[in-house]
Amino acid sequence: MTEYIPDVATIGGIAGLFIRMYFEGRKQKKDSKVLLESVHGTQNEVVKIGMEMKDLKTDLLFKTKFHNLVQNQANHYSAVFGLAGEEYSKAVFIWSELIEKFGTDYYYSDFRKNATGKKAYLKKYVDDFMKRNEDQFIYTLKKMFPDPRYNEKKQKFFFAANVEQSKCFIAVNEILIMDLIQNGFDSESFQIRIQDYLIQFFDEFVNEARKFIELKELTEDDI
Secondary structure (H helix, E strand, O other): OOOOOOOHHHHHHHHHHHHHHHHHHHHHHHHHHHHHHHHHHHHHHHHHHHHHHHHHHHHHHHHHHHHHHHHHHHHHHHOOOOHHHHHHHHHHHHHHHHHHHHHHHHHHOHHHHOOOOOHHHHHHHHHHHHHHHHHHHHHHHHHHOOOOEEOOOOOEEOHHHHHHOOHHHHHHHHHHHHHHHHOOOOHHHHHHHHHHHHHHHHHHHHHHHHHHHHOEEOOHHHO
């Protein structure tokens, strides 16, 4: 029996087959790895999007609740003046809008979130922000109530100056500023603190408004 000896072409074909199988195997492994990485990447993106959606929902809930809280206090205190005190009611809503923006910006501020060991930065941020609000509010009051009123001794009083020198700014605002610098608020405790603040501020504002309303307006006898 003659021993079969494969020729060069046959050997070459077999070698080529093994080489193709080798590289196809590597390609399949590579494709599988790419597919697996793609799946993992997609899963990570889904998780990331889910977390972002959760954060977005939490933010929306906070902002909605905070807006409603501020507006409820504004509605309550503006109603105190009735139709006869339209300008005073308008002033209540103006301050409410300023505080809502201030409160929202403060709550999400990096100064508050990264305040550990950097209280000085947070203090400057809160001080400057509140000072801008106070200046804007007093400027608005001066335009809304440009005319003075007089007491029985004919002493002159301006409403904007009365508010600026009242407990609204000197006491209530200062205490809030100190609390905000201390930080440590979560969503619920922050909203409770702002609600308490608004009650205290508007109680003092209404008190100043009533005192001013009781004063005399300028008449021909006073000229």
